[in-house]
Amino acid sequence: MQLCIENVDQAGGCAYGYSCVYTDSISWASPTEPLPMIRDPRVAFDLLFGAGGSPEERASRRRTSGSILDWISEDIARMRRQLGPNDHERLDRYLDNVREIERRIQGIEERNSSGEERELPGAPAGVPDSFTDHMHLMFDLQVLAFESDVTRVFSFKTGRDASSRVYPESGTDTPFHPASHHGGREAAVLDFAVINKYHVGMLPYFLQKLKDVDEGGTSLLDKTMILFGSPMADGNIHNHRRAPLIVLGGANGRLEGNLHVKAPDGTPMANAMLSLLHELGHDLESFGDSTGEFALTMPTATEPA
Numbered sequence: 001m002q003l004c005i006e007n008v009d010q011a012g013g014c015a016y017g018y019s020c021v022y023t024d025s026i027s028w029a030s031p032t033e034p035l036p037m038i039r040d041p042r043v044a045f046d047l048l049f050g051a052g053g054s055p056e057e058r059a060s061r062r063r064t065s066g067s068i069l070d071w072i073s074e075d076i077a078r079m080r081r082q083l084g085p086n087d088h089e090r091l092d093r094y095l096d097n098v099r100e101i102e103r104r105i106q107g108i109e110e111r112n113s114s115g116e117e118r119e120l121p122g123a124p125a126g127v128p129d130s131f132t133d134h135m136h137l138m139f140d141l142q143v144l145a146f147e148s149d150v151t152r153v154f155s156f157k158t159g160r161d162a163s164s165r166v167y168p169e170s171g172t173d174t175p176f177h178p179a180s181h182h183g184g185r186e187a188a189v190l191d192f193a194v195i196n197k198y199h200v201g202m203l204p205y206f207l208q209k210l211k212d213v214d215e216g217g218t219s220l221l222d223k224t225m226i227l228f229g230s231p232m233a234d235g236n237i238h239n240h241r242r243a244p245l246i247v248l249g250g251a252n253g254r255l256e257g258n259l260h261v262k263a264p265d266g267t268p269m270a271n272a273m274l275s276l277l278h279e280l281g282h283d284l285e286s287f288g289d290s291t292g293e294f295a296l297t298m299p300t301a302t303e304p305a
Helices: 039-047 055-064 074-079 085-112 129-147 177-178 186-200 203-211 269-279
Strands: 002-004 013-014 029-030 155-157 228-230 244-248
Touching: 013 029, 039 085, 039 129, 074 085, 074 203, 085 129, 129 203, 155 244, 203 228, 203 244, 228 269
Parallel strands: 002 155
Antiparallel strands: 228 244
């Protein structure tokens, strides 16, 4: 499933003579076919947990029942009779989390449909005006989907490359894209750093949520691989070489952690992605424009002959 935070329905060109779809999309079915992304937490929730085979059927279900859990109450009761005490506790925690997210989405929809002025005019009713609230909801939906094995892969675009969104919760009111063109001025660089720190500061919430889910003595975080990065190394000059990536989680023991690797100049980012896919058990010879694998472990020391 593909998620996003900002509207990516942008027409025209964005950079280097390419259509905006190439800067606004990170998941593709083919070199010319971007996969659709979901911005509205309500839509994501209904696709993952809703009852009904179409948007209309799911909307009808919401009008006739306050909660998806009420809709499947008989199924839940039948399942409980087949579970042991430990699984009862796990099921209860999972259902409580589903209901809590559902309540948050309902509250956001009610507030955004009240007629009060919004910070994000034109955004769907299920989209919070707060970037933090929106990010947390999308993270929580991913954790629940992983926990229930509804899906094992998400992509999540947390902002448009050329976005002029303002993030009041970050501590600065400078729009994102203008802030990236800081001209090398120290005060402007530090101002842009405030926004970047705020964005990266969303990750600990997600990591803690995954860590809190016990999977038979192992946390969900230890079973997960998270790749977080940026398409730009220096937004001030639109330099997309040497762009940074962070790899988090244990990937079922396949990642060592506490490792910083600097790639040689000219290394395609796809090399790192190919190696990560190999760690996940995918036997691919190439990925994108990869030219080979990229070492993800410390080199083994050898004694001189």
